[in-house]
Amino acid sequence: MIQRGNAARRKSRAAGSRPAPIRNAVQPKVSVVVPAENEKRTIARVIEEARSVHPDTEVIVVANGSSDGTASIASRMGAYVIRYPEPLGHDVGRAIGAMAAGGDILLFTDADIVIPAARLIPFVHAIEQGFDIALNRYQGAVRKSYVHPTVLAKKALNLMLSAPELGASSLTAVPHAISRKALEEIGAALLAVPPKAQAVAASLGLRFTQAGYVNVGRMNARKSSIRHNRVKRLILGDHLEAMDWWIRQAGNPRADYPDLGRARERVNDV
């Protein structure tokens, strides 16, 4: 159904023409944050879909280290563009965009995958319904016996946070949405380390849900393998940082998990 929608849009557009520029709402209800480096191929369509999630939406593009004209395209498309000459690194753009956002609902997506508005809207709805964090239900490739390290880390984090129902859903992945309340309590800066933001959110009692299923793995196939490995390691480190935070705020090395009365000192009695 979504396929038909896109195809229809493509057909109705004359060959070679671009998506029409958007106009950001003056008083946005929804702020869509799109970090972007070099995504001239997709950024215009991403902006177009993002604008359509709600009548009162602003699209914020954080163009960092763009050298292929991404920033100009975004600007011509009518998005609010924040430019940085150098790449900021993973997820920092989200934090920057969040700091600039005016809406009650913040939706985060990537610039290199065009997710149709219809697939993004459920995340907005979830926040409207009162949830604070709306995550993607997509779990990664879990039906095989090979275990992807980042999927493992996400699952472990949710288990630690006593939220096994979330499976491997994570703020690491897009799309996701958060409420303004969540933004203010977590702090925009922490969105640069998504798993840590997730842990902080859990500790504050913010309400999580899985709003929709968007298979970003399928869409995202074309990263180089060196970069892929670096990103895997970065995500692993992020989850460890989150766990470190969680353990510290609990004040004990087991983060309040039970020991069931182990008489450890007896080992030295023999």
Next chain:
Amino acid sequence: MSRAPRGTSRRAGRRYADPLQAGIRLFRLSGRLSGEEAHGSLLPRTVLRKLQQDWAAWWERNRRRLPPRTGHPAASRKYLQGYGAAAGRDTGRYSLFPTGKTVGCVISVMNECQSLGRQLDELEKLPFEEVIVVVNGSSDDSYDIARRHPVRADVVHFEEPLGYDVGRAVGARLSRSDVVLFLDGDMCIPAPQLLPFIEAAARGADVVLNPVSRLLPAFSQRDAVSCFKQFLNVCLERSDLEADSLTAVPHALSRRAIRTIGASALAVPPLAQARAIRCGLKIVSSPRVVNVLKANRIRTCNVGSGNPVERLIIGDHLEALHEMMEKYGPRLGFADFGRKRHVLGRPVRTGAQDASSG
């Protein structure tokens, strides 16, 4: 044709070493079994240990002089046959180790009288230097069974329960052997299934794990404990171990491993695992898996997600991660490559106490 020299046989023109003759010779050299030992059909452990010592020396000297494709199991069986024939005993139930290193066994027991006796029967078939049974908090016959069993175990008795895994640590502390095999008392593992662990340790491994990963379902159906075991291994750069962990028995440790890890740490198996990996110990999984998953006694406390034992093991993994993070930083060396946190104004430090607003 001249006779082959004593202790060898002639096959295809070559003189091979003959383990059967070696076994016969040992009995003749060691003399008749003494009065006490002469009773019954079983071999006392002192005799079995002597057999093992002699065999280990012989194996070391002669293993390359055996007919082609004669492995340790076949050779050691022949040796035992020789001894048995000369001594008038049935030695078919015993196995020998392919090493001169001493091998001990630690078995931790609470209320397991049903399986303990059977497990000790199995252990009796192997030439352990020591068998240490740690009985704790038992309200059944476990203590009596351990005390009276012909395997002549060293029994350590605690009135009160020590808690999960502490028995292993106690046993480790008491052990003297070069290699120590760890078992739990709640299941009976046949002797042949224990041999691969001992053999791997004999070949130089410091830690030999039970490769239970092979028995796990697809990832989406795995339990929290398997997830954390694998996560810990991945974080310590041993993703090849998958979900294999010191949490599971059986496993074997070298003396060096016990010394390096520290006996006390064995009371928190994931912590021991983390230390073992980080201290550069040689960690392998046994070539053969022992299916402890189906054999684990079902108790109310260890079924269902969120059960107390599951929470205990999650806490153990956090404890292990915490110690690693204290030593190696909150990210354990997994850099956030190229992330420019400083542009965010308010610092997003890696490890410091963040204020609640981030």
